[in-house]
Amino acid sequence: MDSLALNVFVQAAETRSFVAAGRILGISASGIGKSVSRLEENLGVRLFHRSTRSVTLTAEGEMFLERARRILGEFDAAEAELSQVSTVPKGRLRIGLPLVGDPFLPALAEFQRRYPEVELDVEFDNRKVDVIEEGFDAVVRSGEIEDSRLKSRLLGHFRMLLVGAPGYFERRGKPMHPGELSAHACIQFRMPDTGKLQRWQLRRGPNESEPQFATKLTCNSNEARLCFALEGLGIAYMSEFSVRAALDTGALVTVLDEYTTEQNTFRLLWPSGRQITPKLRAFIDFMSEYLPLERAHK
Known part of the structure; x- marks a missing residue:
């Protein structure tokens, strides 16, 4: 018993x-x-x-x-x-994260350096896991999550951007309107959990139809579409945190900024019916402070 x-x-x-x-x-x-x-x-x-x-x-x-x-x-x-x-964070911590490297891999590495007695067991998966039934201590997911069994903390907001390599735009020119994307090579992303193509949410006028895309490549890996964009193979629709380093160095540039209005959020979720252990408390506080995401919006 x-x-x-x-x-x-x-x-x-x-x-x-x-x-x-x-x-x-x-x-x-x-x-x-x-x-x-x-x-x-x-x-x-x-x-x-x-x-x-x-x-x-x-x-x-x-x-x-x-x-x-x-x-x-x-x-x-x-x-x-x-x-x-015993207030020192230590022991095994099972964490679920989305299938993206940045900004989570650098954050996990720094967390491990700060808390060496915590054993991280990390699973990268875009599917909607059952946090409690599958035994996770905490998971990070995008969007709004409605589950009364879970507590959550907002980690931050991120914006979606259209990006491409300067060399690509030198060859093909920059689109000035979403309707011109049909004449460009577009790198599409297939959602690993649903198999559907990610929708490029671009601002439209009241009488404008949804733009058509000329698909050049389709993949289900964030790292793959970033690589293809850097190689000058086409235009990709990606989160700002995924391309920030490439934008800072000039390896990628954005287009149609006035039309890319989609924003999303990352939230950290954990079971509400359990006492928060020192290791989980340390992880919650660390991720809330460390991730390079916009937190100004409420």
Whole structure:
């Protein structure tokens, strides 16, 4: 028997619902049911009367509920005492990140240097992972995330830009309007999670149709489309943080700036039902301060 099994039992008893208990703890209703069944088997008594509509405590369950609450209280007190003693961030931290190198790889390297006792286990994937069910301590995702089981912190905003190499524009000329992109080589990005092409969100007038693109290359790697753009193979639609270094050196230049109005956000997400450990707190605070993203907007 462990604190999780007791916590499952107490939540199920107080809410009178496996579904509601699962929602609070970030566990499926079937997972709650299995945990309760294992606890009943270990104790050798039936704790709940179950029906299709509700669950209610048996006499034994009522008796055990008070004891379980006291045990969990002792767990919480012990955990609080230990957290005050051991405040150095250390241990394994499982993190989920999007399939992009910058700005995350330099940030992870610096975090590792500052907190050498933290073991980073990083998974790069654009799919929408289940943070709780898959055992992540935290994940970074773009856009607005609606999940009551998760807490989040805004890491910053970024803008999308149209970029190409100076040599490309010397050969082909610079487009002055999105409608001219049909005469240019466009480097398209296929979203790894959906297989669909990324939409170039460009400002249009009220009577203007969506511009047509002459696709030169299609890839599903951020590094690949950056490389192709640097090699002068065409125009790419990329996030500002991905091309900032190349823009600063002049290896890439932007076009149609007045038409590229799309902005997005990065957020750090972590389970809301758990106490934040020193290692996770260090990661949250570090990422919030270190990433070179715009934070002026609310």
